[in-house]
Amino acid sequence: MDNRDAVPRSGERLPPLSVGHKILFGLWLFAILIIVALPMIGGYYGAVLIYTADVVYPGVRPWVTPIMAGIFVAWLVASHIVELLLRRSFPPRLVVLREIVSTLIGLLILAVLYGLVFTEAMASFVAAVIASALFLACAPLIQFLEKRAPERS
């Protein structure tokens, strides 16, 4: 499908959307977030399988999917802020150490965010580890899809 006319130029002001389009765009974005947050959902169910459903806060279960999508976005934003802070605190020659610290803090942030869903800290941590492992397991697929994604311009 040729959508060159739909690609905005840098700094270009986009035309305003109607209310219907805004709602549709929101739903579309939500659906995409759910698809991308599948490893997070996998982490949740992995922890539930290990620790049973008793470790989940009451009332959370019906809302797990949107909560995971929200946690995914919060995790990306929080990790990015931490990354920026680490860049300022670590000297450039310690890139590897900084990345290890950044990855560990990312895992910790994820565990804390899972803590909104689980009553036990260990279950949150296990869910974070499973979600991270699932993301890593999906790495070749993500790279492949990214390479074959439709052109930007």
Place this chain on the structure above:
Amino acid sequence: MGGFTSVEWNAIARNAEKAGDRVSAQAARQAAKTAQGGSTAGGGAVQPANIITTLGKKALVAALRYAGPKLPKPMRPYAHKLANVIEEVSEFQEGALITAFQQVRVPYDVAATAAKWCVVFLGF
């Protein structure tokens, strides 16, 4: 550099590579690195980001790019803009590795290939 973002320069580089113009592709990649450098927090060298969140961002960008053309026409520019913004945030990594390799006098084409493989396997 003509006001292009790093994403746009990388797209130009890819198109040049497809057309077999390696010199232009290399120049565009260099321009992309410069544009990235201008957008990083330190205002200087480009920096990598952590492995797992990088994968998350890449997955999000790929999903937005695949699903964008399926949207009604008025909404497509928003999808593209969103993907571009997220991608600019996560595209530091490859440029940083290329810069690091070049600092130890690895030729640009070798550095670019090595960086690409590092990104594929390590997610850096």
